[in-house]
Amino acid sequence: MAILLDGKAVSSAVREEVAKETAVLTESFRQPCLAVILVGDDPASQVYVRNKHKACEACGIRSLQYHLPKETTQKELLALVQTLNGDPTVDGILCQLPLPEGLDEKEVILSIDPGKDVDSFHPVNTGRILSGDYGFLPCTPAGIMELLHRYEIPVRGKHCVVIGRSNIVGKPMAMLLLNESGTVTICHSKTKDLSSFTRSADILVAAVGKPDFVTADMVKDGATVIDVGINRMADGKLKGDVDFETVEKKAAFLTPVPGGVGPMTIAMLLKNTITAAKRHREADQ
Numbered sequence: 001m002a003i004l005l006d007g008k009a010v011s012s013a014v015r016e017e018v019a020k021e022t023a024v025l026t027e028s029f030r031q032p033c034l035a036v037i038l039v040g041d042d043p044a045s046q047v048y049v050r051n052k053h054k055a056c057e058a059c060g061i062r063s064l065q066y067h068l069p070k071e072t073t074q075k076e077l078l079a080l081v082q083t084l085n086g087d088p089t090v091d092g093i094l095c096q097l098p099l100p101e102g103l104d105e106k107e108v109i110l111s112i113d114p115g116k117d118v119d120s121f122h123p124v125n126t127g128r129i130l131s132g133d134y135g136f137l138p139c140t141p142a143g144i145m146e147l148l149h150r151y152e153i154p155v156r157g158k159h160c161v162v163i164g165r166s167n168i169v170g171k172p173m174a175m176l177l178l179n180e181s182g183t184v185t186i187c188h189s190k191t192k193d194l195s196s197f198t199r200s201a202d203i204l205v206a207a208v209g210k211p212d213f214v215t216a217d218m219v220k221d222g223a224t225v226i227d228v229g230i231n232r233m234a235d236g237k238l239k240g241d242v243d244f245e246t247v248e249k250k251a252a253f254l255t256p257v258p259g260g261v262g263p264m265t266i267a268m269l270l271k272n273t274i275t276a277a278k279r280h281r282e283a284d285q
C-alpha cells in the first residue's frame, strides 16, 4: 500500500513557517500584503479567493480583496493593477483566473509587476524558471516539489513523467524536475502510446483534468504518483486524475485528492508573498 503524501500536514508546517516570518517582517518592516482581484461571479473562483483570504489572515498576512463586477472593462482592470503595482504597501498581486469572456488574460498577466507576481505567471518569472534562476515559482509545481522534498523522495536521475503541458502546471513542473536532475518526459493529449512512458516513470505527475485517468496498469511498481487533478463529480465530491483505489496498491507514494497537492498550492502562494515582502524590505534599506 502506498504511503500517502499528506498535503494538509505539510501545508500546515509551511504555513507555520510563513506565520513566523510574517511576524518578523511585521515587526522589522511592515505587515506583508497580498492583493487579490476577482472579476465576476464564477462560484469556484469565489471559493478559491475566499480560501486565499482566510489563509492570509490565519498567518498574519494583510489581505486586500477587490471583487469587480463581470461588466468590468479591460481598461478598468488594468488601471486597478497599475494602482496596486504602484502601492508600496502591496507585496503580491493576484488576478484570479479565468476572467469573464471579453477580458484579455494575457494582457492582465503582463501588466502585473513581475516583482509582485506571486502566481508566477508573468513571462519574466516563467523565463527565470528555464534558467534555473528562480524568482517566484508557480504555486502548484512548487508545492509538489515541497512535498517531494519533505518526504525525502529523490528526483536526481529518476525518470519523471509529467502528463499535461499547461503553462501553470505541466510545463513549469517539468522544468522544476529537470532542474533537480530528473530525466523528464512530458506527455500530452497528442502523445502516442501514453502507457509506454508512464509505466517507466519513477515519479509520475498527472495534470490532465480527467477523473481516474491514470489506472494501475499505467503505473510502475513502487512509483511516486502525484495527482494534480481536481475534478468535481456529479455528486459534488472531488476526484483526482488518478484511480486512487487501484493505484494505491501499486505505488510507493501517492497524493490523495482532496488533501494532497491542493493544500500545497495555497501554502506556496503565502510563501511567495513573504518572498516578495522580503525583497521589498531589502529594496527599502
Ligand code: NAD
Residues within 6 Å of the ligand: 140, 163, 164, 165, 166, 167, 168, 169, 170, 187, 188, 189, 190, 191, 194, 207, 208, 209, 210, 228, 229, 230, 231, 261, 262, 263, 265
Ligand atoms: P489544462 O486543461 O490546461 O491541461 C490539461 C493537459 O492535459 C493538457 O496539456 C493536455 O494536453 C493534457 N491531456 C488532455 N487529455 C490527455 C490525454 N488523453 N492524454 C494525455 N494528456 C492529455 O489543465 P491544467 O490547468 O494543467 O490543470 C490540470 C488539472 O489540475 C485540472 O484538473 C485542474 O483542476 C487541476 N489543478 C489543480 C491545482 C491544485 O492546486 N491541485 C492547480 C491547478 C490545476
